[in-house]
Amino acid sequence: MTCCYKQLLAALTFGLITVSATANDKDKKIPPFPGIDTTSVYRELLIDETDDLMENHPAGDIYNNIWTSTRLNPYKIPVDSLPDSVRIDLSKFVVPVTGYITSRFGPRRYRYHYGTDIKLQTGDSVLSSFSGKVRITDYDRHGYGHYVVIRHDNGLETVYAHLSKVLVALDQTVEAGELIGLGGNTGRSTGSHLHYEIRFLGNAMNPEKIIDFEKGMPFMHEYLITKNESFYYQKEVKAMAAAKYYKIRNGDNLSRIAARNGTSVRALCRLNGISPKKVLRVGQRIRVR
Ligand SMILES: [Zn+2]
Incomplete structure (x- = not known):
């Protein structure tokens, strides 16, 4: 070809x-x-004229030789179509930054959080988790800030976001533990931290299921990617996509909101984790579905 x-x-x-x-x-x-x-x-x-074919990379086959610096997930492979099980070699892992976790992978109020946030000080070194090649370096003012995406030889891709400075270039080869940037607070971020993602064929996995961040090492030398275990959160994502919110107006109470949205006070309370006596504030959003 x-x-x-x-x-x-x-x-x-x-x-x-x-x-x-x-x-x-x-x-x-x-x-x-x-x-x-x-x-x-x-x-x-x-x-796609912007995509180059990637040659001679160990993970090239898995990624169907797609290599682009413009999109985080150009593969568009739904979780259902992923291979049943894939073994990933984690033996050379280096923790990107040493710090405590400030936010976990999982649902946030209105959007899903596809990474693990680790506390750092602006200017702290951020290291590549494994050997690989830099696929993206970019700046996203409303999201990741300055960020780097690396395709690793073991088949994973990792994302390092909110950096104050990027120290690698596109297509650069990096070793595990190599300095790739300095931590920061750029993009949609409150407080200096590293937003760290682990992805396989574009689909995020919970880093805390793979890495023991307290010890700074993987739970096992090898990680077995399976649809059920690695992408367990898909149900949550679908539920969030189906969620509907209602903005509280003057004179609203729970029973009026329930009636207006075809639900019950009980269901509203359960969905929002509130008591029926909760004081509502105008402008606040409440989940109705
Ligand atoms: Zn984050």
Whole structure:
């Protein structure tokens, strides 16, 4: 495939094939190109011009050779379609930063938190968990702040967010324990901390199920990824997506809100963890479904 890709690129460069003639003009056929299967290569070129094919990376096969610096999850593989079980070598793990956990992986009020937050001081060293290659370095003002995504040789990808400074470049090869940035408080963050994610084929897993952060090492030398164990939280995500909120207005009480939203006071109390006597404040949001 790689050689075909290069041949086709060469053909495009020398004007043997014109892209515009095939994109809009259905009457004209692409001239046959001897010896290569143009359809699949051509499709790849059309799908995403920004994606490069990744070559010679141990995890390249798992990721179908998709290598892009523009999206955290370009793979779009739903959890249901993931392989049944995959063994991941954790033996070379290095903890990215030593500190206590300030926020866990799991549901937050209105959105899911796909990582583990670890306390640090701005300027503290942040290290790569495993060896690999830097796939993304970017700045997201409303989210991750300055962040780095690394594709590891063992098949995982990790995310390091809210950094004050990024110290690696795109496509750079890193070793386990290598300095990749300095901790900070950039993006959507209150207080200096590292937001740390572990993903497999784009899907986040709870880092605390894999790493014992108190000891700064994995629970086992090897982690077995399975749909049920590793992606147990999918039900919570779906429930959150189905959740509906109501903004409390002047004169509202629980029974009025319940009636207005086709539910009961009891259900409202259970859903929000409140008592029926709870004092409501105007402007506050309450979950109704
Ligand atoms: Zn976080």
